Amino acid sequence: MKLYKKIVTLAFVGVAMLLNVQIPTLASTQTILGSDVTQYIASRSNTVSIGVYDGYTGKTYTYNPSKTYQTASIVKISLLADVLYQRIPLTNNENSLLTRMIENSDNHAASTIWGQLGSDKNVQSFFRNAGMTNTIAGTSGLWGFTTTTVLDQLTMMKYFAYHNAFLNDAQRAYGLNLMRNVELDQRWGTGYGLPSGVSIALKNGWSNTNQPYNWRINSVGYINGQGKNYVISVLTINNRTESYGLDTINTISKLVWNEMPQHVHVIISNTNFRQAKSLVNEFEKRGFTCRGVNLKTYGKNEVPKDNDPYQFVIDTTLDSATQLVIELKTRGYDKTYGEAI
Numbered sequence: 001m002k003l004y005k006k007i008v009t010l011a012f013v014g015v016a017m018l019l020n021v022q023i024p025t026l027a028s029t030q031t032i033l034g035s036d037v038t039q040y041i042a043s044r045s046n047t048v049s050i051g052v053y054d055g056y057t058g059k060t061y062t063y064n065p066s067k068t069y070q071t072a073s074i075v076k077i078s079l080l081a082d083v084l085y086q087r088i089p090l091t092n093n094e095n096s097l098l099t100r101m102i103e104n105s106d107n108h109a110a111s112t113i114w115g116q117l118g119s120d121k122n123v124q125s126f127f128r129n130a131g132m133t134n135t136i137a138g139t140s141g142l143w144g145f146t147t148t149t150v151l152d153q154l155t156m157m158k159y160f161a162y163h164n165a166f167l168n169d170a171q172r173a174y175g176l177n178l179m180r181n182v183e184l185d186q187r188w189g190t191g192y193g194l195p196s197g198v199s200i201a202l203k204n205g206w207s208n209t210n211q212p213y214n215w216r217i218n219s220v221g222y223i224n225g226q227g228k229n230y231v232i233s234v235l236t237i238n239n240r241t242e243s244y245g246l247d248t249i250n251t252i253s254k255l256v257w258n259e260m261p262q263h264v265h266v267i268i269s270n271t272n273f274r275q276a277k278s279l280v281n282e283f284e285k286r287g288f289t290c291r292g293v294n295l296k297t298y299g300k301n302e303v304p305k306d307n308d309p310y311q312f313v314i315d316t317t318l319d320s321a322t323q324l325v326i327e328l329k330t331r332g333y334d335k336t337y338g339e340a341i
Contacts, residue, residue, distance in 0.1 A: 032259040033061045040255060044248055046239045051150030052256060053158060055229035056263045056315065062150060068134065069235040071146045072205030073105050074218045078135075078156050079113050079143070080178070082126045084171040086117075102178035102203060105186060107144075114143045130166065131155050144207055153220045153233035160201070161222040161231050176201045176222065188246050189219030190232045193254040198225035206242060213238055217245025219253075227262040227318070227341045261317040263341050266324045270335040274306035289315040315341075 032052055041048050041063065049064040080098055087094060097113055100106035117123055120137035123146075127135045132152040138145035159167050160175045167175070179201035191200030202221035208214060220233045234252050239245035271279065276292030283290045295309040304310075314324060321338045328336040 031061055032256055032261070033063050034259060036259065037252065037255050038063065040251060046245065046248060047237045048248060048252070049150045049235045050252060050256075051154045051233045052260075053154050053231040054260070055162060055224075055231070060151075060154065065149060065151050067235070068147045068149055069218065069237055070138075070144065070207065070216050071135075071148050072144045072207040072216050072218055073107075073110070074153065074203050074205035074220050074233075075138075075143055075146045075148070076101050076105065076110050076205075077153075077160070077175075077179070077203045077220060078127070078130070078132070078146075079110060079117065079123070080175050081130070081156060081159055081167060082117055082123060083113060084167055084175065085126070085129075088171075099178060102175075103181050104183055105204070110143060111141065114141065127152075130159070144205070148235075150233040150235055153235070154231050157220050157222055157231045157233065161224075179203055179222070189249050190221030190234055190253050191223060192250040194223065194257050195226060198223060198228075206245070208242070213240045215239035215242050215245050217242065217249060219249045221253075223257070227264055228257070228260045229263070230256075230260055232256060261319070263315060264318050264321045265339045265341060266314040266316055266321050266328070266336065267339055268312040268328060268333045268336045271310050271312045271333070272306060273304040273308045273310050276310040276312045279312045283314060 032054070033050060037050070047064075047067065049067045049069070050062065051065060052061045053059075054061075080102060083090070083094060083098060090098070097109045101109040101113060114123065117126070119141065120139050123143075124137040127137065132148070132155055135146065135148040135152045137143070158164070160172050160179070163169060163172075180199065182202065182204075186204055187200075187202075189202055189204045191202045194200060200221060200223060202219060205216070205218040207216045214237070216237050217239050218233075218235045222231050223229070232253070234249045236245050236248055239248070268279070271292075273292070273294070280290050280292055291313050293311040293313055294304060295311060296304075298304070316324060325336050325338060
């Protein structure tokens with residue numbers, strides 16, 4: 001296995017540890033929708049719901065999850081998935097329509113796709129197949145009036161973010177590429193204010209029924225980088241202006257990034273097969289995700305021997321890594337270090 005470039009150094013200074021990584025402020029492994037997020041929402045006059053799925057831990061965090069919202073243009077992610085689910089390969093015309101629908105949020109392209117899919121009746125069937133049990137397709141061609149929840153939007157974006165049986169990896173990559181290349185003036189929302197180099201795939205939606213204080217502003221995104229990997233949906237209504245809703249989601253994006261725990265690898269570089277097997281058994285019982293990594297090339301019918309060189313790797317959070325390195329060094333595994341993912 002090719003090693004990641006080491007960018008974390010762990011060393012003893014009493015019980016202290018030096019780490020060459022940025023430690024997120026007020027990060028919490030219990031919930032990433034803590035007081036910073038909830039107090040900010042309480043200071044706003046709009047209605048807000050949030051859903052976050054941590055791809056490393058499999059945990060889902062929500063705020064006001066039962067509230068339903070009109071999707072506006074975030075339903076275009078589902079239309080994209082519906083087309084990919086049914087049509088392999090895509091025609092040139094479908095590729096053009098999907099590109100305009102996602103990258104430019106072209107409503108005419110979305111209306112064409114909606115019609116080609118069979119409008120609300122068939123799209124509703126797709127929602128059921130996708131497990132989006134609280135999403136109801138808009139009628140009379142009004143796809144933007146589809147109603148949904150933050151959890152259903154997490155469900156849909158997870159099909160693009162992570163390997164699954166619903167969309168194959170080529171379909172996922174196609175969709176993510178479109179969502180990573182939305183036009184510049186639409187790069188607000190759930191990926192706003194994040195560090196340079198972080199991968200952001202998102203789709204935003206916004207609409208107004210010409211009623212005062214009734215802007216609907218929504219955003220769904222997949223964020224990956226610097227030891228963080230998550231899907232996030234933020235839905236809002238009762239925004240006094242468009243910019244008020246954008247500011248709300250932009251701020252939530254930054255707060256959630258700061259609260260999301262940073263994941264790292266703890267590595268013992270000088271174990272053997274027997275030791276690695278024993279450590280995997282021990283740390284899995286303690287609730288960690290871990291594995292042994294062989295450092296030897298084996299022949300076709302060759303099996304590992306007890307003394308063959310191995311590494312032992314634990315996937316964990318930055319906070320847990322500190323204690324794990326101290327523990328393992330104390331137990332005699334002197335070549336133990338942390339490494340950013």
